Amino acid sequence: MRLKRQKRVRKSLRIYITCFGFRKPFKVLCDGTFVHHLLVNRIVPADDALANLLGASVKLFTTRCVLAELKRLGQSYSQSLDAANNLMIARCEHEKLKAADACIAEVIGETNPEHFFVATQDGDLRKKFQEIHGVPIIFALRNALFLEPISASLRQHAKTLDEEHSHMSELEQNMLKKRVQRIKEELGDQDLPEQPVKKKLEGKNGMWVKDRVRFKRKKAKGPNPLSCKKKKKPENKNPGPTKKREDGNENATRSRSRERRRSRGHTQSAQAEN
Template structure:
């Protein structure tokens, strides 16, 4: 049963956060009846108990000056509740004179709950009143447990109608759309006129180009062309080629042999003169 209750509380918190913009840390506005209920049922600490039902980080508990004054007027039976209420934050209320607690809380909440308060109260009439105001979650106690009321039918219908209203165009949006369309048409006319002027200028430039000499045309056209470099024919890779043989050809070898033989023969035929003949002639 407790798991089911926690699931309902999470669903309600998700509804208020997504539809009415309530954000953490949540602010809880407590009246005197709720503080008295916490004291009599020994629900301590109060901020931890409330944060558990909201499944959120530590919450901030608030009260008002009018609530404190009302608890003070009730006497000694509410003395502990008064001391506990003094430990809470004080929300500012704009009225000068003190009002009743329920009237003060109604003024703080207003018609649309601008401060995004959770209201914690045990007053049934006050709870019914806040069920008719959009974006006001209500916390109440039952014995030693705390509960978060599920969104009322009025609040759900308010969210549905507001979502449908967002889908339709308002008078202000219609005026803005008409203004944008007018500005766009003016810009298109200006662009068309500027385009016609550019075409006229281009035609003049084309006529001037036609009047130029053919040599000038050729020179400009040749410069405008993209020039590609031709690849030069390269020789074979020397590393992949076979080395040249150093052997001499056969004809050269044969000639060298013949020359060698002739030289040998010429040397052999050559006669040597002896010195003996000269000496004999001298003697005679």
């Protein structure tokens, strides 16, 4: 199950990175409910747990309104307040303090220009951000962290964005026409074709993102040379010519040479005895 969850998270992150411009290190905007849940279930340190979920380094943020809300909740949330004070503060434009959910909704806006991941345990806030494209939501169940799965409407929106990026804009078409006209004037060639160049980077699902990581297939290799027997040297089937006597009797020459060797050995032994 953990492996399947990691695959779903990586697939969702590819869409957020390619279609909505998210970059590493990822920025996570936490509310008070999420910080309190992490402390109660001992999911610490929080940045390491979120980094393991997203597979990259993270920066944790909160807002002044979230800190004020934790302070109003009293002594039971004092540890959560101390932990939230260690996070970086995301700037909220309103002058007066608001409720935590309203403050986070204002920081995110309609397009999420700062590319925040929203970490919350508030069900109403999660439903609200599910309707806004380009806002990934992180939540926790007991001692495990999850990334909200991508909805069908978000997939369709990402597909339309990819189709828009695959075609040239009017500005790019005008620039191309001017460049072609300039080349015609320089070369004096009036027969150059005027065809708009289209970017065509499509994958399996109509998107230019690769659906799967493609690994190189391993080719068959030869045997291990250390485990192979050494090749035997071929026997010489055609030995060199033998010396022959003038009469052509080979056997006579061999027997005579043997007799000579024996006689030499015999004479040497006899001299040694004398």
